[in-house]
Amino acid sequence: DAGVIQSPRHEVTEMGQEVTLRCKPISGHDYLFWYRQTMMRGLELLIYFNNNVPIDDSGMPEDRFSAKMPNASFSTLKIQPSEPRDSAVYFCASSLGKPSGNTIYFGEGSWLTVV
């Protein structure tokens, strides 16, 4: 069974460009999470969805960030315009049911560098 699939794995872009990160959760999972990881701030939860509906976006840093989940098998995280401080690893994760600590699975991450 395939795990959480993210693309691209690596992206280098220039400041001001639009960046779109993609995620395919594990089939049947009803929760989807977007995390950002940096050395300074660790693993931060940006937003999560339940049954394709955004539930909590309080972690989204600013209006330049947006996330969508048009269907149960696909989600995007968009940054427009991108800035160098957005450089980080972005992880998508999914869970079957409300995550209780041992049911969340991470993708391999998208490594973003904004120059």
Add this chain to the structure above:
Amino acid sequence: GQSLEQPSEVTAVEGAIVQINCTYQTSGFYGLSWYQQHDGGAPTFLSYNALDGLEETGRFSSFLSRSDSYGYLLLQELQMKDSASYFCAVSLISASKIIFGSGTRLSIRP
């Protein structure tokens, strides 16, 4: 708010035992989890404590004391492949999300 505190770095010797502590401040959670992350990789689940006490999974054990707001991960018979970052995390009752600590980087010397 919620916060989880861990030491930033720990160094140990191959074959030894190491304990990574986690203290937390949170209003309510289902359990305390531990995740391992190798450089360049994704966090992967290691252990989970829903109740106070010790949970053992092979060379790894995890402990939780809700009264002390404290938990730890114990790694025995350390191997070089255990060099990684380790995160504690809580799954909140008030919301369907998991909050992670800042992580502890474990370095193992031969």
